[in-house]
């Protein structure tokens with residue numbers, strides 16, 4: 001990864017999804033111990049399920065690992081059974097939150113407008129959002145990847161992000177959990193298009209917002225993916241569940 005003085009540190013974020021019980025905290029502790037002993041070039045985050053958030057944040061206190069949530073409700077509080085607000089995430093110790101992940105867009109019909117409202121809620125609670133976009137296999141095959149992803153970005157990134165700390169993630173749906181990845185050229189192409197949207201929306205600030213890649217990032221492909229122009233980090237699913245694999249990806253940044 002080529003870094004200039006104006007390039008922010010890359011971000012390597014682990015998304016544990018709906019995996020992890022109390023014993024899994026040992027993996028996070030192992031990650032924290034390693035990155036604290038030998039600080040990496042990248043910022044490191046882990047986003048556990050909500051049940052582990054508070055305990056992980058306590059375990060990571062004073063460590064160089066940021067703890068984050070995987071979603072939040074757009075409202076500050078209210079009668080929303082089963083939901084969690086951004087303020088609750090922050091209260092539990094989260095400092096960032098993943099929003100608009102394709103698994104939520106697909107399972108709960110989350111629209112770009114809803115994702116944008118969640119981003120507003122996250123900012124109000126002082127959380128750094130990681131906002132996700134990605135095309136399906138059919139959309140890629142139809143040559144629509146760039147148009148789909150930039151359209152999602154325009155609809156999901158509210159103007160209030162101007163000047164705020166945030167990241168975006170390009171996650172092709174067909175690459176998530178499949179072991180398949182786009183070519184570096186294809187990743188660069190979509191990231192360049194996303195950079196164009198970020199600059200169009202946020203000017204100079206948009207030029208420095210990290211654009212993460214996510215979708216089957218593993219220890220054996222991380223170095224190549226992270227060296228791709230315009231890749232500012234990774235959003236890692238399965239390989240973030242074990243300290244050994246996640247640390248290998250962190251070391252590649």
Ligand SMILES: O=C[C@H](O)COP(=O)(O)O
Pocket residue numbers: 015101171175176177178214215216217235236237238239
């Ligand atoms: O949020 C993470 C992504 O969905 C990638 O998941 P994966 O690394 O298991 O493919």
